[in-house]
Amino acid sequence: MASFLDPLIAFVSAHAWLGYLVLFLAALLEAVPVVGAVIPGSTIILALSALVPGGDLRLEWVLAAASAGALLGDGSAFWIGHRAQREILSTWPLANYPRLIAQSEAFFNRWGALAVFFGRFVPPIRAFVPVTAGALGMPPPRFYAVNIPAILLWAPAHVLPGVLAITALHQYAGIPHHTGVGKHYWMLSVIGGALIVTLATWAIRRRRGRSTIESAAKPVRKND
Template sequence: MTSFLDPLIAFVSAHAWLAYLTLFLAALLEAVPVIGSLVPGSTIILALSALVPGGELKLWPVLAAAVAGAVLGDGTAFLIGYRSKREILATWPLSNYPSVVQRSEEFFHRWGVLAVFFARFVAPIRAFVPITAGALDMQPSRFYAVNIPAILLWAPAHVLPGVLAVTALHDYAGLPHHGHVGKHIWMLAIVGGALVVAFAVWAFRRRHGGGVIETVKSTK
């Protein structure tokens, strides 16, 4: 893997636009069933994010490329499943991975709409849950309401470790780096924390709210 990534990083660091395109494609392909299990999308994103402290790449375009690729990949997979229904799960190439498809279905049935959120952070199910959600007739509005916040957290979770690690290395070695990175990281941490809290409240109300309502109705 290192022999593949080293020349890739060296090349794209000299061509910023290609680096952003690579990030976009890595995030997109990681969301494609089967292909997402083979393409080291997360590794590529983490590796390229290490170019941010040195100024070869900018933090916000890196995040935007990763988010855009993931949204397009997940959304396309979901719509294919939504239009094809369960038949797509028994069609090639998914038919070659019955155990993963079964795990994705079980994961979806166990967690319901929350499976779309959790799957963003779990490989290789991440590449199968969107199409499974569509095949099981999940409504598009519900899918995107959970999928997009998950991606907005997933992207920084993959980008920031590389940025922080290289920034710390630069500080330790006395090498220059762009000071604005720290300010942006704090901003992302605050926004990410707010998203986590908001989603946790929403998930709690969704899971327990119905029971509370029924209890109130029964007492009237």
């Protein structure tokens, strides 16, 4: 991964205007079923966000590019599932990933609309939840009502850790903005990944605990 990200960061530093296209494509491809399970889109976004403090990329455009790519990717996957219905889940290439399809379907059946929200933060099923939601008949207005807020939270959650980490290294460790970025991208990935996984896990467990309490509180009806 280091051999891939270091040249990419150097390339974007030299051609900043293409950085936004890379960010857009990374977010887009990460949302495509099957492709998103192997494309390290989140890592690319997190690594390139480290170029913001040095002025190579602008924060608002980084957030906009990542959000637009995620929205187009999720929306396209949803509409493909919505048009093809459940049949698409058993056709190529999705048929080659029965375990991920089963996990996505179980995730959606358990959480409903919240699966679309939480699924955006949980790889690799992130790439399968939108198409599954469409295939299982989720209404488009309901999908976008959940998906858009999720993306608006997901983008800063992936971008800001890199920005803050490099800013801290510059201010407190004396590392210049334009050096050491490639060497520290693993640290940024760990920080961002930990924050995202922690948030998603906490929210899911909190929801699960609430459901358990509500189920236990329901009165048991005895047969006459």
